[in-house]
Amino acid sequence: MKRTHHCNELRAAHEGQTVTLAGWVHSRRDLGGVIFIDVRDREGRTQTVFDPSDLPADLFERASALRSECVVKVVGKVRLRPEGTNNPKIPTGEIEVAASQLELLNAAAVLPFPVDDPEVAGKVNEELRLKYRYLDLRRPEMARNLRLRSKAATATRLFMDEQGFLEVETPTLFKSTPEGAREFLVPSRLNAGQFYALPQSPQQFKQILMVAGVEKYFQLARCYRDEDLRADRQPEFTQIDIEMSFIEREDIYNLIEGLLQRIWKVALDLDIPTPFRRLSFQEAIDRYGIDKPDTRFEMELVDFTEEFRGSAFKVFSGAVANHGVVKALNAKGMAGVTQGQVDAMTETARSFGAKGLAYIKVEGGEWKSPIVKFFSQAEKDALSKKLDVEEGDLILFAAEQWLTACEILGKVRLFCADILSSQGKLSRAANRFDFLWVVDFPLLSFDKEQNRWYSSHHPFTAPMAEDIALLKTDPRKVRGQHYDVVVNGIELGGGSIRIHQPDVQKTVFEEVLQIPPEETKLRFGYMLEAFRYGAPPHGGIALGFDRLIAILCGTPSIRDVIAFPKTAKGTCLMTESPSPVSPKQLRDLHVELKAMKR
C-alpha cells in the first residue's frame, strides 16, 4: 500500500507515529517560512506541515511548487498542533503531520473550476460540472451522495436477501412492445431489419419469473425510456424492482414499509414510523387535489357544493347545476399575495380549462374580492366556519367538474406552499418524511381523442375482485389493485397485484382495451402462453431508486445522485455522446440514414 492511514483517521492518540498519507492537495498555505498542505482523500483531510528548519532544501522547494489537486504521498510524524492552532472545523483538526518525505504522484493542471470551496463550487454552472464530472465528483457533497447511494443499495440487497428474495438479472436487450413510454431501439446485426428494444422496466420478465416458480424476485434494474427529461427523469434510471407470488396487497405494503424503514435507518439513522397511512385515490384528489399529496402541511381542499347549489353567484351555482362541484382552500397568511402571483395561479387554472380563479383576500377585517357581493350571509358564514377564516387569509375557489376543480386547487395549494415556505410562514423540515400509500386507483382511464379506454397503470393490473363484473358493464367504476407509495409529495414507486387468470387478461386486452387478438398475440403471446401453464397469483412494485436517493440526499435533481447523468437533451457532456458512427457500422447493422436537414 502506498499509505498507512486515510485522511480522516489520525487523532491525538496517534501522536508520535510515523505515517504515510496519499491524496490530493486540497489547499496550500505558503507562509514563506512554513508551508501547510491539506491532503484530501475520499474520507477527509489532514494538514501536513513542511518546515524548512528540519527539511532538505530541495524537498521544501518541491512542497512550495505544489498546486491544487496535485496527487501526493507524504510521509511524516503525527504531532499535536501547537496550543491555539487547532482547527475545530475538521475531525483531524487536533493534529498535523510534520512531513519528512514528499512524493509527487501526479501533477494537476489548473482546474476549470474550484473543487475545494463548497460555496463557490456549489454555484458553478452545471454544464461545466457535467463536462468535468470527475472533478465535480471529488467535491465532498457529491462524494457523500455516491456513498449514500451505495449504502442504500447494499441495505436493499441485505434486506431483500433476509426476506428470502432472489436477485435475478433480466435482459436489457428486449423486445419492442409499443405500449407506454417510447423505447430505445437497438438494430440487430445478425437479423437484418430487426430490432431489440431496451426495456422500460423488467415488467414482463418479472411476471414470467413468477410463473417460473421464483416466488420472490428483486433486482436493482436499469430501465430506459426515450422520453423528454426533467430534473427527476433521466433516459436511463434505476428501479428497485420487486415481484412476489401468493400474496395480497397488504404483503407488499408490509415489505416496502420494512425496506424503506431499513434504508432510512442505514442511510440517515432515522426511524420512520410504520405502517404508512393509506389514502384512497378518491380521497387524495378530494382533499389534496393530486394523487401524490404532500401531507407535511394542511391547507386541504374543502367542498362547498351544497352551500352554493342555489347561490346568486351564477358561476358557482351554474357549475353545480352542470354536475360540477365548488371547492375552496384557505391559504393562511397569504392575503398579501402579489398580483403576479395571482396571475400565475390564474394561469394554472386556465391551463386546466377554467375560466378564471376566484379569490377572497381577508385584510383589515374585510373580505376583499370582486365576487363577495354576490354571496349571501349564509354562504359567508359557511365559508368562515368550514375554512376557519381569519385576518390575513387568502381563500381560493374552483367551480368545475370534480376532478378538474380538485386538480386546479391541488396545483394552487402547492404554489401557495412554496410562497409561504419562502416567506418562512410554512415549514417543511428537511428531516421530515411523510410516507403514505395511495390505493384504489381506477383501473381504466378514458382517452377522449381516441375514444377508447386505456390502463391507468398497465394492462396486467388486476381489478378488485368485487369489480370484475363491472369490466364489461361500467369500466369507469372498476378499481384496480394498484398502489403508489408517496413521500413528501413525490411518487416513490408503484405497483399492483397482477392478473393471473388468462380469461380475465383476455377480457382486458380484447374487450376493454380493444386490442385486436392478433396484435395481443404478437406483443404478449409468449406471456399469455406462459400463463396457461400454472401462473401463481402474484404482484409486485417498483421504486424509483434515483428519486429515493435524491430524497435521502435532500436534492431536487436526480442528476446529483447519478455518477454520469445526461443533460436535458439526453447528451453526455463528458464523453460527447451520442455521436455519429461510421458508414461501415451502419452497413453491418443494415441501417441507412436519411439525409439530414442542414
Place this chain on the structure above:
RNA sequence: GGGGACGUAGUUCAGCUGGUUAGAACGCAUGCCUGUCACGCAUGAGGCCGCGGGUUCGAGUCCCGUCGUCCCCGCCA
C-alpha cells in the same frame, strides 16, 4: 411539439437610457512573509461579451436567427 430563464476573464458575477480604453471578487503567475486553515501583502497576465446576421455614425447593450445549459407544459402504459 410548446412556454420561460440564462450565456461577459479560468470561475462566480456587475456592466444604467446604445457612446471613450468592458470592471469586481476568487483563481492563476511573480515577489515578500515561520502557525496558517477563505492565510496575509504587493505587482502582473488574462476577454471572439456563445455563434451568425440586421438596425445604427456607433452594439456587450436593441431586433432576427442559431447553438448550448437549466426549469416547466405536453410526453413518461
